[in-house]
Amino acid sequence: MKLLIKEYLSSLKERGELDAILPDLLSEMGLHVFSRPAVGVRQHGVDLAAVGVDGDGQRKVFLFTVKAGNLTRQDWNGTTQAVRPSLDEIQDSYVRQRIPKQYAELPVAICICVGGDVDQNVDGDLSAYEDRYTKDGVEFQRWDGDRLANFMLTAVLGENVVSGEARSYFRKSVAMLDEPGASYGYFAEMLQKMRGEIGKRQKDKIRFVRQLNLCCWVLFVWAREADNIEAPYRCSELALLWGWHFTAEHLGKSSRQAKEMQNAMTSLIELHINIANAFITEKVLPHADKRDGLATAVNSSFALDVNLRLYEILGRLALTGIWLQFVKNRASGLTEEIEARAEAELVSYTDGLVQILNQNGILRSPRLDSHAIELSLVGMFLAMRSRYDVISDWMGQVLAASLFALQFNDAYPCILTEYGELAAHPKARSDKKYFENVTAGSTLYPTLMIWQKIANKSAEFTDASAAINEILPHCTMQLWVPNESSEAHLYLHDATHGLAVVGLEITPSGDDILQIVFEECRHNETRFNSLSAVKLSFWPIILVACRHHRISVPLNFWRDLSPLNDASA
């Protein structure tokens, strides 16, 4: 395990990675972090500052200068951003002027923190420097990868805080990174094990989230080395939901522990977004404009595999886009440059999404009824980007293709979920019982119609409604809303919850279904708003839960998009 952690630490990048995990680690070690890494330049040589009791029992101020990987000669004194100049700056400027008043009297430990090791050809120079500049009240400490790994194993993943069985599942999860399904399975088992070990105190929950963060980081870094970040994507998504489930009740409070919890959850969410963004920007968007490019990259000669994988990509891209838009909308005080960069990224996501829809025709024909989730995510993201033209056009194509598939008995959308059953779908239409069973219910057709109406008020469904009513008279058209049970089960999906809104009639105008939807939006508003993710204004987490656990997106998300709003307000 230690080797695993050490390898992980040595692979971390400096900015956004090593300096991202250090605050949590220090907090878990009992130190109080009073200065966190800022985007951009070091603050007078200091990347991170904390105060707390050292191993010798003395309370000290710890000033960290962080370097990724091994400390080489170049890193020691090769540039102005090297470690030695930073140490000089710390002593000349930070120690003299920047330590908060309440800690001014405390001894200072200047810590050279590296993810790997100190190279032998630097060791001598560093030792000499430490000897020369150690004086009363100022000492130097080396926090290399080995030491950090020890701290992690004792403070975060120690045997006293995580059972051997959970650690074993985590090791297996890392070992199976090239088989993402298995890796995710072990990770989920680990969570179940840890669930039984989480204490009741807020402190325990904070630690739990930090543990999740660390585990996801380890997975991500290892997977990055293997050039396959599928497992960390799925695991971090699950971790985010678990983290939210256990901390949501405390996050809105203003206590110190609540703030720590917020920080830990924010780190976890940021980590997941980073992983998602890495996946989208490095693996997906570069090939968005290539005809059949992503479909061919699935590397399977079976259309089912292509269909499932591309819809998965679609959902992830849309959801990540929603997150990025969400973060941008919430951010305040951004410089013009940063705002422009954020907007450019969102444009890239939007254009990429549109290109993927255009260049991969299989996305017109969903195989699963639950692909309505991806359709809703795409609709939401495009609506946020005001691309109603794309919504109208694409949803119309999907509806037409789905009906064509139904009429010609060719892999029409169904409610099957097991891969083996999907591989054998569909059976001959003469098997009426099979057909009625696999199309017994649908959220897809109502979703498609509503999105088209939202995008185009005058959309008509004369042919579609006739076809649906003729071929699927037995099908329960439905949508979903949360209820009082949802908060307890939405994020972990450990029990059924919510309500199905049924009896939706597919009519030529589509107005009937629209009226029911927005009527239900009004009726369900209190319940929806009572969800912690909504209350705390972190509503994308609901979408994460829906996508991950394959629950229909609540119809409440259409609340602000009603084309009837002008009349009904």
Place this chain on the structure above:
Amino acid sequence: MATESDSSLDTEEFRTAVLDVYNAGGLLAWLRDQGYTRANKQFDQLLQTLADLHNSQALNILQPIFAGELECLTGRDFFLIQDVYCHLIPNLKADADELMDAVQKLVYAGGQDLAANDPNSAFRDWLGNHPDQTNQLLERAEAGTNSDFPLLTFVLEAGARFSFERYHSAALRLLSSTRLEFRLAAVIALSRIPTLPDMSKHQETVGALAKQVLATEDNNERTSSVASLLHVHAQDVANETELVIEAIKFAISQPTDGLHFILAQRLAQHYKVLSLEVQQLIIDALGHSNPAMKGVVDQLDFAFSQCITDDNRQNIADCVRQLLNHPEHAVDIGELESFCHRLSAEKPQLLAWLVICWLRFGDHRSREALPVLFRRYHETGLTLDWPLREFALSDEELVFVCKKAIGYFLIDARSAASVLIACIDAAQTDETAQSIASLLFDPLMLNYSGQAREYIEPESKKKRPRQKFLKSAVKQHDDYLADLRSVGKIPELWPSAAERQIQGERQRALFSQSFAEAHSESSLLNFVSRQTLLNGEGSVSYYRDYGGNHHRSETMLSSHGTSMEVPRYEAVDPLYFQYLIFLLRNETFPE
């Protein structure tokens, strides 16, 4: 079982034995058992002895037939004895009625075998050898006897050989008989009595038969009359009269299965001499035949395979199209085995013409049949030369033909590509050429990077007026493939090991099932015995020869395989693929 010997037959001994067995009963079985049949080296002597015995009234060689001895003989044994009778009959002294009875029994016992009618020929020869009795039979028929006279045809036919004028005239008169069987006998006899080189007799016969067609109300009689008419007419068509045409048209207007069978048969027999007008009448009539009658289809298939030419190809194309679209018993093109083989093996130009004809003017069923013809053609390894100029198609029609070619030949991309390239060459405008060239890329090469590309790329290098469009299509394909290659590996998108295993198992099960079905339908594999080898790359087996000696045989195993190219859309967008085919197939040309 008697053994044959080279020594000549002991006639006395044979005679004695024959009489003994004849008196005891079981003569025919005895003849079979003793090998006294055609294979016997003394067959002629045997026949002579038997004939002498009969003619000397020592026995009645026909008696065993009436005694039911034929029933003890089946299969080959029966035909051996029937053959003996066929050799005996012409030289027997016998009462005509008794002989006719015996002949009928022999024919009946032969069942549906083609040799069953041989005794009729023997009887005809007997008639020829016994003119007096033949004349008596004719007189009886002309007198209007009420008794059955099933072999009157042979009486007329045989009599005409020794007294043409009398028997020919008699046959003509019997056409007006009140008895159907007499009229039928006359009709058939007239088709067999040679009239040439006497042109007036020939014309008289043709005219009489034509009138018979027009006059009769009985379907069978009309069919027989048509059969005879065409047969006689075919002997000299130079003076084809309106009456002949009228008779054929009239018969066709009263269609029956029997008539269609005869028309197809006569077309196959006489297509070389029948006029184009008559051929076309017959072919058009056959378009209304009932495909449920396999005999009709077989005859028609053979006829078309023989007679198809540039002059009657349109008629044949229309006829086959009607049969393919029959509302109740639609023919499958594969049932026209001879026709398909002839086109694909010997008449590629006609095949090419038919393809273009049906692509442009055909319907779903006829277009659906074209790949079957192609499959056979490809086995010859040749390419077809599309006769687009013959059709003088407009640019819009060329595009239409191309779309149909793709819609129906998509599995046979090479054929579709060759049609498209020919249409590019024939296009009048660059816009049309570009439009067709874009189809070469999408969907042809895009789906079939192997077979379509292998055909198109060399064609794009040949000098032709519109070469640049082919090059452009190839370039588009190159760019498309380059883009796909540039994507590289994205392991996050790959199916899991478990999913691959599931698909793998499904594929194996499907192939295994197909293999088993093919195995059960293979007559060869059901005929041979099977051995399963557990180890080794070959087998050694021993067999004994007639001398009881062992011989060793070593056989090495070799592999046999087949490959097929699956269209890309099957994986990346199967629904669109199906939709595309649906669209292309259902598009209609605005007439």
